[in-house]
Amino acid sequence: MLRMTLMAGAALGGLAVATVFPSIPEATRNLVGLPVPPAVGASPASAETPKGDGHGHAEGGEHAEGEEGHIEMTAEQVEAAGIRVAAVQPGVLVSRAAVPGVLSASQDRQARVTARLGGIVSEVRKTLGDEVAKGDVLAVLESREVADAKGEFLAATRVAALAETTLAREARLWRQRISAEQEFLQARTAAEDARIKVDLGRARLAAFGLSEAEVAALARQPAATLRRLELRAPIAGRVTARNAVLGAAVAADAEVFSVADLSTLWVEMTIPPRDVPMARQGQTVLVTGEGDARAEGKIVFLSPVLDPETRSARAVAEIPNADGAWRAGGFVTAHLSTAEQPVDVLVPREAVQEVEGNKVVFVRNEEGFELREVALGREDANGYEVVFGLDAGTEIAVGNAFSLRAELSKSEAGHAH
Structure with a gap:
């Protein structure tokens, strides 16, 4: 009985040692009678799995799902x-320096819509956030000044048409020796003066914001519409500011709307002195925002003059924003490349x-x-x-x-x- 007890204790002790010290060599295990663990990577179920349990490898070495x-x-x-x-594929690892930045609308893609003359807002067709195409009507003003300018232009065109008719008649009579040359010359001078007044009237209307097509269509419009002045979007984009209120008076040169094309944004950065030598115009930058937001852009401006107090340099990068994921005014981080290291095998982070x-x-x-x-x-x-x-x-x-x-x-x- 005592012998059996000692043998059982030795077996249990050996099992405990094998469990605590799994790295004991196989030869030593055999010498002291310890169990040999399965090979690394071997499935526990692969050792004498009963037939028909449904969890072993299929014949031919095919693997079951998962x-x-x-x-x-x-x-x-x-x-x-x-x-x-x-x-x-092989690739290149890029070391980067992080620089804080602020998103803003590109100054090359912004437009201010101002009233060229004073008037009363009679229609508001677009509001904040609306997408507009170039030439869309944003609002309509009623202005006595534009009515006078349109009326003077129409009168000048009629006088010019009559002067051209008179000139043609006098030229024919002069060639036939029926009228004097002086009458022909007077008719020609009057026609030239009339044409000058038409050109001046057209230029004045253009200064008020009327297009050539609008000026050409004035003669076909009813007199009641002459006082209307349409404010149009000069570029395609989104309305970012609106100061037009129906029935309100608008002063000449007042800003009524702002339109910005936000499909491209600027990243305005202040590069610290230690990173200035590594920045260059045209350099690719990686821009990251909140969450997983990221985009690649290029530096479109790098100031040639350093700040006299901080020795930092102002830089502007441009990033695409066709889907509108980035918002002007947001804080971001721009990563400037500082070194490149080629590697034999490079995989994306998401892989x-x-x-x-x-x-x-x-x-x-x-x-x-x-x-x-x-x-x-x-x-x-x-x-x-x-x-x-x-x-x-x-x-x-x-x-x-x-x-x-x-x-x-x-x-x-x-x-x-």
């Missing part, structure tokens, strides 16, 4: 899930996922995707260097890879007991 990091997906399913696949504490990527194969653990090296704002586990040319999921991680977790949960 088993050992395998995900079966057809090309149609990959496309429907929005998963982007690309071959891994790398974390599974059970390990960094992994999803490699494309004929059946779908296979999880592969990788060792990462250096990194930048866009990607990681892979130092082990992946070769250039291998196709991996580079977009929406997190959905594969979710699919893997779901598949493994379905196989768990």
Whole structure:
């Protein structure tokens, strides 16, 4: 009885030692009678799994869905899930210096709509935030001054037409020796004076903001519309300011609307002295905002004069904003490249996922995707260097890879007991 008790105690002690010290060499384990652990990467279920339990490898080495990091997906399913696949390539890691910045509307894409003369607001057709095309009517003023200018122009055109008719008649009579040359010369002078008055009237209306088409259409418009002055958008964009109120008086040269094309924004930066030598006009910058907002732009202006007190330099970068995701007035961070380092294998940041504490990527194969653990090296704002586990040319999921991680977790949960 005592002997059996001692043997049982030794066995339990050996099991405890094997558990606490899993790294004991196999030879030592055999010498002292400790159990040998399964090989690294071997599935516990692979050791003498009873037939017909449904959880082993299929014949021919095919993998079940989600088993050992395998995900079966057809090309149609990959496309429907929005998963982007690309071959891994060498690349360049870029070290960057972070500079704070403020977004603003590009001064090249802003316009102020002013009243060229005083009047009363009779219509307001656009308001704050409205998208407008170039030439759209924003508001209508009624002005006595514009009515006088239009009336004088129409009168001048009629006088000019009559003077041209008189000149043609006098020229014919003079050629026929019926009238004197002096009468012909007087008619020609009168016609020239009339044409000058028409040109002056047209220039005056243009100064009030009327287009050539509007001036040409005046003769066909009713007299009641002569006092109307339409304020039009000079550029396409969005209404960012409105000072027009129906029935309110507007003074000459008053700003009535502001329109800005926000499809492109400026990033205004103050570059500190230590980073000024690395900045240059035309340089590409990475701009980041709240959350995952990011965009690439270029420096379009770098001041040649430093601030006398701080020795910093003012710079302006331009970024695209076609979808309106960025808002003028917001704070951002601009990342200026300071150094470049070539690497053999570079993957996008979104391609790398974390599974059970390990960094992994999803490699494309004929059946779908296979999880592969990788060792990462250096990194930048866009990607990681892979130092082990992946070769250039291998196709991996580079977009929406997190959905594969979710699919893997779901598949493994379905196989768990």
